[in-house]
Amino acid sequence: xxxxxxxxxxxxxxxxxxxxxxxxxxxxxxxxxxxxxxxxxxxxxxxxxxxxxxxxxxxxxxxxxxxxxxxxxxxxxxxxxxxxxxxxxxxxxxxxxxxxxxxxxxxxxxxxxxxxxxxxxxxxxxxxxxxxxxxxxxxxxxxxxxxxxxxxxxxxxxxxxxxxxxxxxxxxxxxxxxxxxxxxxxxxxxxxxxxxxxxxxxxxxxxxxxxxxxxxxxxxxxxxxxxxxxxxxxxxxxxxxxxxxxxxxxxxxxxxxxxxxxxxxxxxxxxxxxxxxxxxxxxxxxxxxxxxxxxxxxxxxxxxxxxxxxxxxxxxxxxxxxxxxxxxxxxxxxxxxxxxxxxxxxxxxxxxxxxxxxxxxxxxxxxxxxxxxxxxxxxxxxxxxxxxxxxxxxxxxxxxxxxxxxxxxxxxxxxxxxxxxxxxxxxxxxxxxxxxxxxxxxxxxxxxxxxxxxxxxxxxxxxxxxxx
Amino acid sequence: xxxxxxxxxxxxxxxxxxxxxxxxxxxxxxxxxxxxxxxxxxxxxxxxxxxxxxxxxxxxxxxxxxxxxxxxxxxxxxxxxxxxxxxxxxxxxxxxxxxxxxxxxxxxxxxxxxxxxxxxxxxxxxxxxxxxxxxxxxxxxxxxxxxxxxxxxxxxxxxxxxxxxxxxxxxxxxxxxxxxxxxxxxxxxxxxxxxxxxxxxxxxxxxxxxxxxxxxxxxxxxxxxxxxxxxxxxxxxxxxxxxxxxxxx
Numbered sequence: 199x200x201x202x203x204x205x206x207x208x209x210x211x212x213x214x215x216x217x218x219x220x221x222x223x224x225x226x227x228x229x230x231x232x233x234x235x236x237x238x239x240x241x242x243x244x245x246x247x248x249x250x251x252x253x254x255x256x257x258x259x260x261x262x263x264x265x266x267x268x269x270x271x272x273x274x275x276x277x278x279x280x281x282x283x284x285x286x287x288x289x290x291x292x293x294x295x296x297x298x299x300x301x302x303x304x305x306x307x308x309x310x311x312x313x314x315x316x317x318x319x320x321x322x323x324x325x326x327x328x329x330x331x332x333x334x335x336x337x338x339x340x341x342x343x344x345x346x347x348x349x350x351x352x353x354x355x356x357x358x359x360x361x362x363x364x365x366x367x368x369x370x371x372x373x374x375x376x377x378x379x380x381x382x383x384x385x386x387x388x389x390x391x392x393x394x395x396x397x398x399x400x401x402x403x404x405x406x407x408x409x410x411x412x413x414x415x416x417x418x419x420x421x422x423x424x425x426x427x428x429x430x431x432x433x434x435x436x437x438x439x440x441x442x443x444x445x446x447x448x449x450x451x452x453x454x455x456x457x458x459x460x461x462x463x464x465x466x467x468x469x470x471x472x473x474x475x476x477x478x479x480x481x482x483x484x485x486x487x488x489x490x491x492x493x494x495x496x497x498x499x500x501x502x503x504x505x506x507x508x509x510x511x512x513x514x515x516x517x518x519x520x521x522x523x524x525x526x527x528x529x530x531x532x533x534x535x536x537x538x539x540x541x542x543x544x545x546x547x548x549x550x551x552x553x554x555x556x557x558x559x560x561x562x563x564x565x566x567x568x569x570x571x572x573x574x575x576x577x578x579x580x581x582x583x584x585x586x587x588x589x590x591x592x593x594x595x596x597x598x599x600x601x602x603x604x605x606x607x608x609x610x611x612x613x614x615x616x617x618x619x620x621x622x623x624x625x626x627x628x629x630x631x632x633x634x635x636x637x638x639x640x641x642x643x644x645x646x647x648x649x650x651x652x653x654x655x656x657x658x659x660x661x662x663x664x665x666x
Numbered sequence: 667x668x669x670x671x672x673x674x675x676x677x678x679x680x681x682x683x684x685x686x687x688x689x690x691x692x693x694x695x696x697x698x699x700x701x702x703x704x705x706x707x708x709x710x711x712x713x714x715x716x717x718x719x720x721x722x723x724x725x726x727x728x729x730x731x732x733x734x735x736x737x738x739x740x741x742x743x744x745x746x747x748x749x750x751x752x753x754x755x756x757x758x759x760x761x762x763x764x765x766x767x768x769x770x771x772x773x774x775x776x777x778x779x780x781x782x783x784x785x786x787x788x789x790x791x792x793x794x795x796x797x798x799x800x801x802x803x804x805x806x807x808x809x810x811x812x813x814x815x816x817x818x819x820x821x822x823x824x825x826x827x828x829x830x831x832x833x834x835x836x837x838x839x840x841x842x843x844x845x846x847x848x849x850x851x852x853x854x855x856x857x858x859x860x861x862x863x864x865x866x867x868x869x870x871x872x873x874x875x876x877x878x879x880x881x882x883x884x885x886x887x888x889x890x891x892x893x894x895x896x897x898x899x900x901x902x903x904x905x906x907x908x909x910x911x912x913x914x915x
Contacts, residue, residue: 214857521842559857561858562850563842578755585718607723610724613703646863647886647887648889
């Protein structure tokens with residue numbers, strides 16, 4: 199997917215002025231976020247489980263080579279093929295070659311954010327293969343030629359009427375209200391034939407269990423399961439960090455994932471796949487391919503300050519919890535992943551200079567870390583990226599900002615300079631306030647609130663009133 | 667009990683009355699308060715913007731000022747977090763300064779923490795003086811750092827709830843950021859302003875006449891927004907609320 203991270207400010211402004219989207223984003227707090235809190239409260243030992251999950255994740259990531267070899271061995275034993283792809287292009291190439299070799303004409307897809315990184319749909323279409331997304335949200339996104347807005351709810355920004363218009367190709371969709379059940383039924387009708395006709399199913403991977411080689415998919419619509427079982431070939435693409443060492447670990451992550459994502463104790467469907475159809479199996483694909491994708495993840499792995507970002511299980515809880523995401527929406531983040539997790543992984547997986555706005559798109563309130571089921575310290579990593587931008591090897595801070603920082607630092611460097619700054623500030627109070635009202639960005643600040651005014655400082659009052 | 671006041675640069679320069687209330691409240695509770703005179707800023711603005719090289723000398727300097735103090739009390743959850751939590755991150759590559767930061771950390775308290783956890787006062791009417799304030803509904807905005815870096819969720823609520831004349835009414839989303847975030851509000855004033863608008867709506871829905879917080883930075887943002895909208899809701903720092911309730915009339 200083409201990164202549009204440079205347009206953060208413009209894209210955010212567009213969302214801020216869209217009242218309908220603001221309404222649906224506001225709903226995330228009372229919806230997903232509250233549901234998560236209720237589910238967490240109802241789960242005995244929730245905090246301990248988060249701590250344990252964090253430890254298991256960190257251990258797994260630190261020993262990723264070992265666990266990935268285990269995955270490869272187990273999947274191969276059960277008759278599957280494993281391909282390690284350095285980047286999205288290599289992963290797509292593998293799938294395109296396979297499609298060509300097997301004369302694949304039609305592909306159905308389960309929800310996969312990684313495939314968005316790879317731009318897989320566009321590449322398959324370019325090779326003359328018909329691709330159909332089968333997750334309802336992703337299907338709507340595909341019909342609209344749009345990109346996902348949210349990690350687990352890709353079409354959350356779309357109104358029901360817009361969905362109806364897309365599903366009915368604009369014919370007869372106008373002039374009435376649509377309900378969700380009706381729209382779902384229509385999508386189901388359209389997708390039914392696609393499932394039956396498909397030669398290949400492509401899915402993501404929520405987890406892959408190292409000790410058994412089991413692929414685990416978590417969905418609420420059941421479409422993912424059909425992608426794994428109906429076509430003759432099943433290809434799963436997994437980010438290389440999605441390993442769970444044991445089945446027991448996986449079940450812990452599963453409990454955390456569904457509760458954190460939607461507040462559900464369990465999603466409607468949890469599908470496990472152990473290789474292709476074996477002798478005596480009633481159904482299942484003839485071939486199973488697992489494509490393990492790096493695509494920049496080893497850069498994260500190699501950076502001790504950022505490594506923890508690989509612990510993410512993609513539940514989307516940090517998006518729902520984030521007051522900035524709830525204002526700017528998913529598209530502002532400019533790439534596959536949005537919200538707080540997007541603000542740290544996008545600069546790492548694409549590049550930092552182009553995504554320089556993202557680490558600053560946070561008040562560092564920490565709501566993301568509070569919500570994260572594996573306690574990822576996102577604010578700390580945002581700070582690290584800011585430091586990289588301000589004074590790291592890829593220094594990239596605006597001159598005015600660095601200069602302002604110098605002036606500020608000089609004024610607070612000791613009590614004498616602070617006293618001088620205070621006197622200057624008070625003497626120039628009115629010109630400064632006027633300047634503040636006229637000069638961006640302070641003028642935009644002043645649009646929403648009054649600028650503070652320097653007064654006789656506490657330290658002089660201390661001398662007058664309190665020192666005895 | 668001895669306590670050193672780190673008043674924070676924002677209180678010193680813009681909200682000195684908060685510092686005054688802090689001293690009065692602590693003194694009424696029998697605390698011997700001192701004010702290390704060389705203090706300026708903890709360095710958080712630079713730290714948060716990535717300019718760690720600008721923040722480090724300020725941190726080292728403040729650590730020297732506060733060295734050996736029995737308790738350091740800060741009328742700001744955010745600045746207290748800087749000292750207690752973030753100095754260890756900022757100074758991680760400087761063994762001597764890091765040592766000093768780790769020595770200091772357990773002795774740093776935000777004001778409500780100090781009153782409740784150290785002085786063991788949970789009933790604000792114990793602060794003394796005669797109740798002066800007219801009965802008033804007060805809603806409480808949780809500072810992000812106070813809640814999530816210091817983990818102090820209950821202390822301020824207990825004090826507000828028991829302050830003579832104050833009735834604590836909770837917002838629907840008391841723990842959601844007001845949108846200030848220091849540099850964030852300057853870099854993204856419109857996003858910050860939109861967050862502020864939601865916060866103000868939430869405050870209005872409580873019907874409270876005052877919004878209290880433990881950080882003057884949040885109150886500057888919220889108060890500035892309330893005044894810009896012309897709303898008759900006042901902002902009050904916890905120290906002022908406790909001071910008002912106790913000032914002999």
